[in-house]
Amino acid sequence: MAGLRVTFWGTRGSIPVALDSASIRDRLAKAIVAAAGRSLDTHDKARAWVDNELDFAVSHTFGGNSACIQLDGGGKEYVLCDLGSGVRVFGHHVLARHGPAHSSVYHVFMSHLHWDHIMGFPFFAPAYVPGNTIRIYGCHAELESALRRQQDAPFFPVPFHRLGATIEFQVLQPGRSYDIAGWSVTAKLQAHSGDSYGYRFVRDDKVIVYTTDSEHRLDDQVAVEGAATFFADADLVIFDAMYSLAEAVSVKEDWGHSSNVVGVELCQLAGAKHLVLFHHEPANNDERIAQVWRETVRYEEISRSGAPLRISVAYDGLEIEV
């Protein structure tokens, strides 16, 4: 049986973020200092050292594009969550792999319709290719109108109806299980401005939970237990860890996002195996995100009462085998 793979094409929250020149110069300087005294006189040697020894926050950037992930269960049809700017990169990847003449079916599950989660669609090259089929699922009644409206004048030069692919919409009911593209999929209502929905994907006895743009009110025991049930025994939980806990319960309370600390606690409560920190705060640079990752690993150690919970941090291009 082939394993399942999750690929992260966009991981930043709220708005895409790019490394600027000053940041690149700074990390080049750090890398050169770190390499002092080493014999890195070929590209291969240098690349191996960068990959294996250089500090992660210097050798990588967490990105990047806004939310878009791909679930690969080995089927021919593509499965995505959200249409943030990361879907542009995914689209180019598919076209480079198959060429423009190849027709594909894409299934897209939308957490919600805020701009950062739909902004990539006008730049999703397969949407322009006749023969492709794109099925977009979500729980918001405005699912289709939101996608159409962002391409209306004066926002974008190509109206939605000019897209060459066959594009279909299906509004799902939260709490009901659907069999789509080989996955059993269940949506759950989440606390976020205008509502958002998490998705629990099951295939080959593996469970992947995509839960972004969701605030967890810790004083609401029913809601906490509901989240723990939704995450129950998950092999992978992709979790909105945009804020620190202090922010999430004070100045940014009711802003609709969660924290690394709450992610750990809910996953531990649910018996989940692997937590991925996702939807990074745009104000956080790579060093800060790497720090949050280290601290989350430490908090998991401190708070652990059962089996260990693996902690990862999402970055654009990350692939995780489940």
Place this chain on the structure above:
Amino acid sequence: MHISQERYADALVLALAGRIDNSTTEGLKTGLDSYVAACRSEGDRLILDFSRVEYISSVGLRVLMLAAKQSREQGGTIVVAAMQPVVREIFEISRFNLVFECFGSVREALAKLSPAGLVAYDAKRGE
């Protein structure tokens, strides 16, 4: 949750103990409520003695945040003192150290908040 108290002039030191998590937070909230209600500018300064607290979860931290917010609105002050290293780590990881004034010891907290309380504290300990 059992909360013991000691008064030093206009400062009230509340000593908490054990694990503050889902099972004990309601007790913490109930226990703190009456003290927080009295915490205002002309009233008590509250110092939470964490020297016997072994762990605090997110829900416990939220209770502290609400207590601090209420006391601030009343013009009062709540601070935390004498955290064990692991609890200090939790404050740092959650960034509560940025929104809560933390002191290494109860005496340090009194020195900042209540000169009269510091005198009373030292006198009680024969210093």
